[in-house]
Amino acid sequence: xxxxxxxxxxxxxxxxxxxxxxxxxxxxxxxxxxxxxxxxxxxxxxxxxxxxxxxxxxxxxxxxxxxxxxxxxxxxxxxxxxxxxxxxxxxxxxxxxxxxxxxxxxxxxxxxxxxxxxxxxxxxxxxxxxxxxxxxxxxxxxxxxxxxxxxxxxxxxxxxxxxxxxxxxxxxxxxxxxxxxxxxxxxxxxxxxxxxxxxxxxxxxxxxxxxxxxxxxxxxxxxxxxxxxxxxxxxxxxxxxxxxxxxxxxxxxxxxxxxxxxxxxxxxxxxxxxxxxxxxxxxxxxxxxxxxxxxxxxxxxxxxxxxxxxxxxxxxxxxxx
Amino acid sequence: xxxxxxxxxxxxxxxxxxxxxxxxxxxxxxxxxxxxxxxxxxxxxxxxxxxxxxxxxxxxxxxxxxxxxxxxxxxxxxxxxxxxxxxxxxxxxxxxxxxxxxxxxxxxxxxxxxxxxxxxxxxxxxxxxxxxxxxxxxxxxxxxxxxxxxxxxxxxxxxxxxxxxxxxxxxxxxxxxxxxxxxxxxxxxxxxxxxxxxxxxxxxxxxxxxxxxxxxxxxxxxxxxxxxxxxxxxxxxxxxxxxxxxxxxxxxxxxxxxxxxxxxxxxxxxxxxxxxxxxxxxxxxxxxxxxxxxxxxxxxxxxxxxxxxxxxxxxxxxxxxxxxx
Ligand SMILES: Cc1ncc(C[n+]2csc(CCOP(=O)(O)OP(=O)(O)O)c2C)c(N)n1
Ligand SMILES: [Mg+2]
Numbered sequence: 001x002x003x004x005x006x007x008x009x010x011x012x013x014x015x016x017x018x019x020x021x022x023x024x025x026x027x028x029x030x031x032x033x034x035x036x037x038x039x040x041x042x043x044x045x046x047x048x049x050x051x052x053x054x055x056x057x058x059x060x061x062x063x064x065x066x067x068x069x070x071x072x073x074x075x076x077x078x079x080x081x082x083x084x085x086x087x088x089x090x091x092x093x094x095x096x097x098x099x100x101x102x103x104x105x106x107x108x109x110x111x112x113x114x115x116x117x118x119x120x121x122x123x124x125x126x127x128x129x130x131x132x133x134x135x136x137x138x139x140x141x142x143x144x145x146x147x148x149x150x151x152x153x154x155x156x157x158x159x160x161x162x163x164x165x166x167x168x169x170x171x172x173x174x175x176x177x178x179x180x181x182x183x184x185x186x187x188x189x190x191x192x193x194x195x196x197x198x199x200x201x202x203x204x205x206x207x208x209x210x211x212x213x214x215x216x217x218x219x220x221x222x223x224x225x226x227x228x229x230x231x232x233x234x235x236x237x238x239x240x241x242x243x244x245x246x247x248x249x250x251x252x253x254x255x256x257x258x259x260x261x262x263x264x265x266x267x268x269x270x271x272x273x274x275x276x277x278x279x280x281x282x283x284x285x286x287x288x289x290x291x292x293x294x295x296x297x298x299x300x301x302x303x304x305x306x307x308x309x310x311x312x313x314x315x316x317x318x319x320x321x
Numbered sequence: 322x323x324x325x326x327x328x329x330x331x332x333x334x335x336x337x338x339x340x341x342x343x344x345x346x347x348x349x350x351x352x353x354x355x356x357x358x359x360x361x362x363x364x365x366x367x368x369x370x371x372x373x374x375x376x377x378x379x380x381x382x383x384x385x386x387x388x389x390x391x392x393x394x395x396x397x398x399x400x401x402x403x404x405x406x407x408x409x410x411x412x413x414x415x416x417x418x419x420x421x422x423x424x425x426x427x428x429x430x431x432x433x434x435x436x437x438x439x440x441x442x443x444x445x446x447x448x449x450x451x452x453x454x455x456x457x458x459x460x461x462x463x464x465x466x467x468x469x470x471x472x473x474x475x476x477x478x479x480x481x482x483x484x485x486x487x488x489x490x491x492x493x494x495x496x497x498x499x500x501x502x503x504x505x506x507x508x509x510x511x512x513x514x515x516x517x518x519x520x521x522x523x524x525x526x527x528x529x530x531x532x533x534x535x536x537x538x539x540x541x542x543x544x545x546x547x548x549x550x551x552x553x554x555x556x557x558x559x560x561x562x563x564x565x566x567x568x569x570x571x572x573x574x575x576x577x578x579x580x581x582x583x584x585x586x587x588x589x590x591x592x593x594x595x596x597x598x599x600x601x602x603x604x605x606x607x608x609x610x611x612x613x614x615x616x617x618x619x620x621x622x623x624x625x626x627x628x629x630x631x632x633x634x635x636x637x638x639x640x641x642x643x644x645x646x
Contacts, residue, residue: 029498032570054468054504055435055496082434122355122406124417126433288638293628294417295406296354301625 003180005173008148009037009115011183012155013075017045020073023159024049026060027077035079037115037169057083061090061112068108069098073159076110081117081168082129092138095164110165111158117168118207118256119292119299128292128299130256132168132205133263136234141165141188143232146209148178150231153186160185170256172207189235193244197226200250200313203241203267204229208254208304215309223317233263238270245271249278250316254309259285279319282312325536326372328602330528331590333368335606337388338587340397341559343610344387344404344418348563352618353404357418360388362526362558365586366491367392369531370459370551373539379427379445379458381438383491384419386431389461395423397609398616407620414623415631427456435496436462436469443479443486443548450485457485457542459535465496467509476548480516485542487535488513488550491525493557494581498572513550525553526584529593556581 003011016023025038025045031052033039042050053060057078064074078084084091095108118130135142141163143154151169158165165188194209195216202225204212209229216225228244230237245251251271253264264283272281284304292299341361347353360367363385371380371392382389390400395411403410403421410416411423422430429445432438439460446458466472467490479486490509494501513520523534531553538549558581560566591599 028496029570032498032572034497034570036568052499052503054499055465056468056470058470086434120355122353122417124355124420124433125415126419287629289632290629291632293415293623294355294403294412294420295414295623297406297622297625298414298628301628 001180002177003148004177005148005151005169005175006036006115008152008183009113009155009169010039010041012152012159013038013041014044016156016159017041017049022071023073023075024051025075025077026051026053026064028053028055028079030077035077035115037113038077057086058090061087062094064110065090065095065098065108068095068110069106073109074111075113075159077113077115080127081114081131082126084112084114084131084134084166085129088134091140091164091166096138096140099163107162108164109162111155112164112166113155113169114166115169116171116174118170118172119303120171121296121299122294124294125291130168130170132166132233133257133261135166136263136266137261139234141232142168142234143188144168144170144206145231146173146204146206146229148176149180149183150186152183154231157185157188161188168206170207173210176210186231188232189237191228191230191237191240194227194229195225197224198247199224200252200316201226201228201241201244201248202252202254202309202313204254205233205263206256208256211306212254212309215306215313219310219313223313225313236267236270241267241271242274245275245277251277251281252284252309252312252316253281254284254304256304257286258288258290259283260288279316282316284308284312325529325532327529327590327593328598330368330372330532331594331599332602332606333372333392334364334528334587334590335602336397336609337364337367337391339606339610340387340391340401340613343614344401345559345563347405347614349566353418354406355417356563357387357404358385358562359559360385362581362586363491363493363555364388365528365531365590366489366525366553366555367461369528370461370487370489370535372532373535374457374459377427377454378456379429379442379449381429381442381460382431383438383461383463384431384433384435385463386419386421390421390423390428390431393428394426395421395428398613401613401617402620405617405620406622407617408623409616409620413630436466436472438462439472439475439486439488440478443475443484446486447482447484455543457487457539459487459489461489461491463496464490464492464494464501464505464509465499466490467512468504473512476513476516476518476550479548480518483547485546486548487538487542488548490550490552491555492552493555495557495561495572497561498570509552510550518548518550520550520552522552522554525555526586526589528586528590556584558582
């Protein structure tokens with residue numbers, strides 16, 4: 001079966017709505033499916049379970065927390081990644097903290113779904129962030145699926161999970177399609193090697209997995225590149241990565257988020273604390289503190305791309321030889 | 322209170338109308354990347370309110386913001402260049418449609434986060450007055466924004482500290498696809514009442530009616546009065562965003578759209594002019610926009626090496642000694 005990333009997310013929502021009465025969907029324009037992810041779900045499951053909200057993100061995010069405390073499994077869709085800044089308080093200070101603060105009296109099983117995270121080219125400063133490192137930092141489960149199969153599997157796992165989970169569906173991955181035989185939940189904290197190689201490990205997050213694979217293919221014959229997709233950046237599959245780095249001895253992290261205090265920094269630190277690499281590791285990221293400028297050429301210049309990854313790979317290989 | 326200038330109001334609504342139509346063409350031709358939220362049908366609100374303001378007064382706009390920027394006096398050519406992402410644009414191509422700003426004419430920016438700008442404008446007007454400037458402000462927002470806590474918090478601050486801000490709600494009946502009736506408990510003007518703020522409802526399709534209400538409110542505010550709210554009832558003639566020209570969203574009946582379009586602010590105001598005068602203004606607007614589009618498309622694209630120019634006004638770099646590589 002040929003499956004697109006968008007329809008994989010739709011399938012996951014439909015399957016979980018059908019499987020579990022306590023699952024419901026909440027967000028802006030979800031009835032008509034303005035994001036294209038929730039199309040058809042209202043017709044099938046009705047407006048009680050596919051609920052359009054007023055523009056009240058802070059209130060409906062905490063409404064979901066309350067519903068979760070009372071036994072439901074809400075899925076909250078956000079139209080824009082930057083809205084997570086608006087509801088950071090509600091997710092971090094409440095949903096995330098309640099289990100500990102209540103001494104284990106409750107669980108808050110909410111899924112926050114962010115279709116179209118990162119640059120959508122032309123949406124500029126207030127609509128182009130990819131804020132997953134913030135959630136890793138505070139310790140909320142953070143999934144960034146790269147493929148349709150993982151989009152399905154990670155979203156299903158998120159909905160069934162007993163803690164809050166943010167699922168970032170990168171804008172750059174939404175149009176990916178693949179042939180799929182079986183769809184199944186994907187466990188958190190379990191990465192995959194997307195391409196085997198033995199000279200350098202490239203950790204790529206989300207849509208950048210596809211760019212990393214293209215670069216690895218381009219370099220085939222010159223450098224043997226292994227591509228590691230962590231699938232969830234928190235929890236992070238450090239064992240899986242260490243096994244890969246043990247084979248290659250070199251590390252590049254390819255991450256479409258701001259550099260300082262980002263996920264790439266954490267990955268590099270975790271590896272070099274444990275193993276001696278053959279060359280200094282490199283990060284290919286957005287710059288420190290980046291705000292995406294509007295003009296397409298500027299927008300591209302701020303995002304990590306294939307050229308920069310290629311250069312970084314050559315660097316770590318040369319540094320070692 | 323100043324009386325309406327029928328020709329001036331017509332020129333503004335016509336300018337915004339034709340600017341938006343040309344911008345939509347540029348979207349379809351790939352010259353404006355990312356699309357726009359067209360202001361078509363709502364022109365009378367920006368025109369009427371801004372005609373009641375002075376150059377030094379301040380405004381904030383919305384994601385549907387070109388009309389506010391133009392009505393407050395920004396150069397159409399540099400505005401169009403901004404939409405096209407050119408170095409010659411208002412924001413040097415860094416902002417685009419949803420962030421177009423021209424502080425030199427008092428536009429603190431369109432804003433892409435619904436409900437967020439009201440508090441910014443309140444602080445700005447408060448500060449300017451504290452420093453002795455005799456200014457007032459107007460902040461535009463949609464019916465969707467009245468359910469955002471941050472806007473209601475701005476109502477409270479402005480009323481509490483008597484900051485002369487005109488809160489202008491452009492009620493076009495929908496927040497994207499969400500009808501007002503399904504989203505707003507109580508009423509929009511009732512929200513003002515809760516903070517002790519005077520509020521009125523005006524026909525947003527009639528530029529002179531909007532102007533009259535705004536001018537009266539501005540006069541009270543200049544005389545020492547506190548903030549007020551005006552709910553301008555209007556209709557969005559086109560898509561929520563130009564992506565809707567590609568992806569069909571089913572939420573308004575064709576009959577409803579036709580009825581909404583029948584009350585066109587450009588015609589309502591245009592009919593108040595003698596036909597030859599109207600034709601003359603139309604020709605002037607066309608010439609302005611021909612020049613604006615030519616200017617926009619002739620402008621250079623910004624150099625990618627400067628992609629993060631202005632990230633810090635202080636010139637700060639986050640890393641000392643390390644570099645990015
Ligand atoms: C805080 C916030 N929530 C959601 C969005 C996405 N969004 C952009 S415009 C819009 C609808 C706004 O409706 P309204 O305020 O009535 O203004 P209109 O578009 O009708 O002019 C939405 C939901 C956003 N930009 N900001
Ligand atoms: Mg509206």
